[in-house]
Amino acid sequence: MCLGVERGRDADEADVPAGPGREARLSPADPLARYMCEAQPLHDLLRRGLIQLSGFLLTRTIAGRRTVVDYEPVEAARERILEAAVGLRGLQAPMGAGHHRSHLIAALSALESALGAALSTTDKEGDALFYFVEEADRHLRIAGRLMPGFEKVDLRQACCAMHGGGVSFEARFAG
Numbered sequence: 590m591c592l593g594v595e596r597g598r599d600a601d602e603a604d605v606p607a608g609p610g611r612e613a614r615l616s617p618a619d620p621l622a623r624y625m626c627e628a629q630p631l632h633d634l635l636r637r638g639l640i641q642l643s644g645f646l647l648t649r650t651i652a653g654r655r656t657v658v659d660y661e662p663v664e665a666a667r668e669r670i671l672e673a674a675v676g677l678r679g680l681q682a683p684m685g686a687g688h689h690r691s692h693l694i695a696a697l698s699a700l701e702s703a704l705g706a707a708l709s710t711t712d713k714e715g716d717a718l719f720y721f722v723e724e725a726d727r728h729l730r731i732a733g734r735l736m737p738g739f740e741k742v743d744l745r746q747a748c749c750a751m752h753g754g755g756v757s758f759e760a761r762f763a764g
Contacts, residue, residue: 620683625738627680628693632732632739634673635696639725641666642703646718663707670700689735696728 645662652658674697682690703721706712733740 621685624681624683624686624690625736627676628686628689628736629738631673631676631680632693632729634669634676635693635700635725636729638666638669638673638700639696639722639729641669642700642707642718642722643726645707646715646722649715649718660708663704666700666707667704670697670704673697674701686736689732689739692728692732692735696725696732699725699728 641662645658645660645666648662649658677690677693677697680690680693699721703718703725706715706717706721709717712718
């Protein structure tokens with residue numbers, strides 16, 4: 590079930606917020622609500638493909654010349670990106686969601702290019718892969734800001750993040 594969307598009720602029966610602190614509910618009859626519910630899993634597939642390609646890039650970057658690099662993350666990313674591509678082809682964007690969809694399509698395009706770069710024999714340093722991973726991340730970040738429910742997690746706000754005080758990472762774990 591998509592968060593913030595009530596099932597089994599039409600738009601006329603949806604709760605209307607009476608004041609501050611009450612959350613609005615969208616009806617599944619609302620085209621924008623339907624778009625959000627259909628687009629969220631596709632966004633997640635793109636994000637997961639990005640994470641796997643980023644991990645592959647990191648591994649390839651720190652591996653020595655004689656190290657055999659595992660291409661399994663690239664294959665897993667390819668599967669997710671292909672699944673997202675199929676879903677995005679059928680995703681209809683209602684008025685107000687076209688810009689969001691265009692960023693999902695741009696992220697998809699960058700990830701497809703990243704797959705090609707990951708398998709390239711001419712990009713030994715991974716510069717093209719880095720560029721396309723960064724481009725896909727930029728589009729997914731923009732998509733996350735355009736519509737609620739698509740935000741990326743900001744790890745700077747995590748409980749384990751350093752919140753000022755100038756204490757070094759190592760010092761936080763010293764007894």
